[in-house]
Amino acid sequence: MLTKREVVSTQKIYLPTLTTKTSKEIENIQPEIKVLLVGDVMLGRKVMLESQKKKDFIYPFRKVASTLSTSDIVFINLENPMVKDCPYTYAGFKFCSLPESAEGLVSAGVDVVNLANNHSMNYGQAGINETLEILGDKEILATGLGELKVLEKQGTSFGFLGFDFTIKEPIAADYEQIKNADEQVDILIVGVHWGVEYTDKPTVSQRLWAKKIVESGADVIAGHHPHWVQGVDCVANNGSVSYITAFDFKNGSVCQTGIIPVFYSLGNFIFDQMWSEETKKGAVVELTFLSKGQSTSGRKGTSLQGRVPSGTRQGMKTFRTYIRNWGQVEFVD
Secondary structure (H helix, E strand, C coil): CCCCCCCCCCCCCCCCCCCCCCHHHHHHCCCEEEEEEEEEECCCHHHHHHHHHHCCCCHHHCCCHHHHCCCCEEEEEECCCECCCCCCCCCCCCCCECHHHHHHHHHCCCCEEECCCCCCCCCHHHHHHHHHHHHHHCCCEEECCCCCEEEEECCEEEEEEEEECCCCCCCHHHHHHHHHHHCCCCEEEEEEECCCCCCCCCCHHHHHHHHHHHHHCCCEEEEECCCCECCEEEECCCCCEEEECHHHHHCCCCCCCCCEEEECCEEEEECCCCCCCHHHEEEEEEEEEECCCCCCEEEEEEEECCCCEECCCCCCCCCCEEECCCCCCCCCC
């Protein structure tokens, strides 16, 4: 089992070079565990209508499914409940998608979804219950409803919590829950719905909350809600915090060794907000956990063309930022 927060990193995807290794070399290879974090996923409104039109509920994920599914764990923010009576609509802010939309999540290898957001209750508790049943049938875990969800990979336990701070501020019980969860797992990833929509930086309050969340035991914070990619805080062991702007983040600036990253907003991953360049883009963070604490971390960019993506305290090392072209898919408006 890996030591708590011993390793967390991010690397870009590459094609491996075929080589021959001796049995001793193979014995010394440390296992890697790759975790992908992505932005807001909303499978309703125009996304659902286009999927229905094409009779293909995997359609929104087709350009990225093969890449995402190569990771050991994929964690997303699901911005809508799934209900069988989801109405057809092009507009409005009451989100939902049909149960068939879960096929796309499966195709992309999604393992955990965060339901702690301002749209999860759009269809009340009944909608939540139906969503949980649909996700459960697909063996997809859902966090953000008050319970820690845990996945075990190669002897390492990964815990996932989700919080919605769009209306309420974090309270002592929230920090206590994070602390308790931290004691139960090797790596704790906290998804947080927060911030001001359509802005590229967090608020002063968010940065204070983030520091307390890290102090409580979070190893990574994956933020959502603003629909734009925002900057990153780098929280050191001694409590000092350095901030990377959204511009610098997208252009390669990184946290340094021994730092816990706070990704305030990963932007949109799958959404129908095609009215601005910022809402058409999102970030994909690929974390690679190694057993010897050798780690880097980085960010790949996604670009949405027609509502489809195109294109530990002891072990965090430099992370590289780069953009990858995921390809383009056209929607008919």
